[in-house]
Amino acid sequence: MDLTDRWNAMDWQASEFSYAKADLLAELKRQSKSDITRLLNSYRRSYGLMLVFTVVTPLFGLLKPNDPAYLLSIGLIWAYCLILTGFLQVKFARFRLPDLSMQTPDAIRASLALVQSINRFEANFVALFAPFVFLGSLLGILIYKGRTVSDLVHNPVALTIIIGSTILIALFSGRLQKFSTNRQCAALIRKLETNLQALEQA
Numbered sequence: 001m002d003l004t005d006r007w008n009a010m011d012w013q014a015s016e017f018s019y020a021k022a023d024l025l026a027e028l029k030r031q032s033k034s035d036i037t038r039l040l041n042s043y044r045r046s047y048g049l050m051l052v053f054t055v056v057t058p059l060f061g062l063l064k065p066n067d068p069a070y071l072l073s074i075g076l077i078w079a080y081c082l083i084l085t086g087f088l089q090v091k092f093a094r095f096r097l098p099d100l101s102m103q104t105p106d107a108i109r110a111s112l113a114l115v116q117s118i119n120r121f122e123a124n125f126v127a128l129f130a131p132f133v134f135l136g137s138l139l140g141i142l143i144y145k146g147r148t149v150s151d152l153v154h155n156p157v158a159l160t161i162i163i164g165s166t167i168l169i170a171l172f173s174g175r176l177q178k179f180s181t182n183r184q185c186a187a188l189i190r191k192l193e194t195n196l197q198a199l200e201q202a
């Protein structure tokens with residue numbers, strides 16, 4: 001049986017459970033501290049990866065430095081990386097984690113508030129920016145392969161595919177927001193929410 005299920009099943013009015021309650025409370029805090037550390041480390045790794053993309057992306061512009069359309073597509077991707085990196089940098093710089101041992105419920109609340117605000121921003125930003133990044137990247141690849149903007153404009157099939165794909169990306173990117181958080185982080189968030197509720201009822 002899960003720790004939180006055992007916690008909720010206890011009859012706290014009976015004195016013989018007092019020692020068990022203290023043990024369960026200590027274990028609940030210990031697990032919560034471990035889960036908070038894992039959750040925050042996962043988001044910090046994502047921030048580090050986005051920082052790497054921010055540094056590396058402009059280098060692709062060196063492949064065709066005299067091609068404005070290609071550079072535009074690279075610029076769109078770089079803008080996406082820059083905005084997300086800047087947002088994450090501000091969030092982590094302002095974040096102050098309460099003492100995990102003495103203020104476990106406060107630490108859970110602060111951690112959940114941080115990751116949920118990051119998730120909301122990333123989901124909304126992806127839904128807004130994905131069509132522009134997709135279109136810019138697609139045009140950049142086609143031009144890099146030897147096509148010109150004039151060729152694409154005067155090709156009804158290619159133009160239909162490009163416009164149709166961009167519209168589909170715009171329509172479905174908003175519906176995919178719930179998948180923006182990986183399963184491990186989503187499971188940790190649900191577990192911490194349950195643990196917080198149990199600690200507040202103690």
